[in-house]
Amino acid sequence: MQKILIIEDDNHINNMLKEFLENHGYLCFQAFSGSEGKLLIEMEHFDLILLDLMLPGISGEELIKDLVKKSKIIVLSAKNEIESKVNLLELGANDYICKPFDINELLARVKVQLRHQDTQQRQLHYKDWEIDIDKMTMIANHQMVELTSREFKIIELLMQYPQKVFSKENIYEYVWEDEYIVGDKTIHVHISNIRTKLKSTGTDHYIQTVWGMGFKLIE
Secondary structure: OOEEEEEOOOHHHHHHHHHHHHHOOOEEEEEOOHHHHHHHHHHOOOOEEEEEOOOOOOOHHHHHHHHOOOOEEEEEEOOOOHHHHHHHHHHOOOEEEEOOOOHHHHHHHHHHHHHHHHHHOOEEEEOOEEEEOOOOEEEEOOEEEOOOHHHHHHHHHHHHOOOOOEOHHHHHHHHOOOOOOOOOOHHHHHHHHHHHHHHHHOOHHHEEEEOOOEEEEOO
16 A cells, blocks of 8 residues: 655645545555654655645755655645746656645546556565565565465565564554454464465565564564
8 A cells, every 4th residue: 555644734634635545545644744744754654745835843845855865745835836836846846736726636646656656666676585566476585485365465565664563453454454453363373374485485584573563574
């Protein structure tokens, strides 16, 4: 699921965008100031950022300089002067939409920005692992590994964010798309099965258990 960060100090607009985009299959995070947005970006990777310019704390213009190498950016602004648009695009913004905007036009622009990135991410690589998301196939140390669809989704999630620790709740909600039940052993069983299948490839140790927290890939 592609992740979008909404940095917008207007509560109504921020909440409206979150609800609308999540109804269209995106996972959305919210920040209501530039400082809060910067903190979230330092903690997490986002596929796209919707960025207001007039923000408390750190302004949108200042944030763009830090964000340009980390994520796609669509600027949301009441400034509609051509010069302002040109300046922001030159700073590194990928698109610019003026307020007030049509929500369906915004959705179309979001899809355009994520389409190319989504194509690029159809194959993921990590150390001796390679997966093809479209074919749902995995090669580990030059060997094909037969995974169930849910085992594959677990591997896919870990490979997308190899430095992140995922709790059992995170993994369950991503793979099963349902609410996690405390005490459920499903994740442990699936991780154990994956490690067993990877043992012959010599890469079963790639999945690290972080006690009391969850699972991640080794550094």
